[in-house]
Amino acid sequence: MTSTDYTPVSGMDLPRFAGIPTFMRLPHVPVTSDQLSEVDIGLIGVPWDSGTTNRPGPRHGPRQLRDLSTMIRAQNGATGVRPFEAVNCADLGDVSPNPVDMQDGLNRVQEFFAKVKAAGVLPLMAGGDHLCSLPVLRGIASDSPVGMVHFDSHTDLFDSYFDGNRYTHGTPFRRAVEENLLDPERVVQIGIRGTAYDREDCDFADAVGIRIIRIEEFFKRGIADVMVEAREIVGASPCYVSYDIDFIDPTFAPGTGTPEVGGPNSFEALQVVRELQGLNVVGADLVEVSPPFDMNGMTAWLGASLMFELLCVMSQVPSGNA
Numbered sequence: 001m002t003s004t005d006y007t008p009v010s011g012m013d014l015p016r017f018a019g020i021p022t023f024m025r026l027p028h029v030p031v032t033s034d035q036l037s038e039v040d041i042g043l044i045g046v047p048w049d050s051g052t053t054n055r056p057g058p059r060h061g062p063r064q065l066r067d068l069s070t071m072i073r074a075q076n077g078a079t080g081v082r083p084f085e086a087v088n089c090a091d092l093g094d095v096s097p098n099p100v101d102m103q104d105g106l107n108r109v110q111e112f113f114a115k116v117k118a119a120g121v122l123p124l125m126a127g128g129d130h131l132c133s134l135p136v137l138r139g140i141a142s143d144s145p146v147g148m149v150h151f152d153s154h155t156d157l158f159d160s161y162f163d164g165n166r167y168t169h170g171t172p173f174r175r176a177v178e179e180n181l182l183d184p185e186r187v188v189q190i191g192i193r194g195t196a197y198d199r200e201d202c203d204f205a206d207a208v209g210i211r212i213i214r215i216e217e218f219f220k221r222g223i224a225d226v227m228v229e230a231r232e233i234v235g236a237s238p239c240y241v242s243y244d245i246d247f248i249d250p251t252f253a254p255g256t257g258t259p260e261v262g263g264p265n266s267f268e269a270l271q272v273v274r275e276l277q278g279l280n281v282v283g284a285d286l287v288e289v290s291p292p293f294d295m296n297g298m299t300a301w302l303g304a305s306l307m308f309e310l311l312c313v314m315s316q317v318p319s320g321n322a
């Protein structure tokens, strides 16, 4: 198979509102297929939100993100990158989740991503709530811990909720540090804001060396300066990018379960990803899009656009399969 078999269906050939909606109109390559080893970057849905503590719905995210992603074209208008010509990209389908058994759900996601990693495919995951990032990291970072650039209005570093429950979308990165999946001194969290229960998450970050750039500092310094520091923190070693759609101001991304006002606009949301160019990104995710709270698909459209920006950065990573 040549790379042209991984070219998305063009809107010039089939109107973009027609056909079966895979991510970005890419071919569907099941994770069990022999073709998996030909894929450089796999787009994967994790329709699972069992870690959600308040307003639910991200389990419906991957399907709506696929639908809106049919509006993506081949070329990045800002950077000129043409990811589908640089590397072989495919939609690897959804992890089949278990919505009623937390531990089985975690295991299913981990096994799927371990398979993807074993095939040499870089994963770009569409959630799902933010707990989904933990089993992804278990699947791809069990050999050695990775750095992380994390965009979010929350740290997701709490220890437990509801009398000792340690697996929620507010705890994934606490677990990931404890399990040695993340190197905390190579982790930066950007956009943190809003009311809080207490300082427990920030105290943990201070204790292990995670750098938190709150939204006030983000706007005071500006994107370019903040992202220079972010790139320095993660360095040249493998890193993961985790993008919670609630990083963005709810004016632009209302379709999410835990919105926080006073955030970046949609241009700033895209620009921070472009500033990741050159990092050794070994996996990424876009999580917490909740279609039941979305209006006219606007949050999912921004989410799909962010997935394209992430894909463009990943397509330039020299250590990929390409």
Ligand code: MN
Residues within 6 Å of the ligand: 130, 152, 154, 156, 169, 244, 288
């Ligand atoms: Mn989050």
Ligand code: MN
Residues within 6 Å of the ligand: 152, 153, 154, 244, 246, 247, 258
């Ligand atoms: Mn959040």
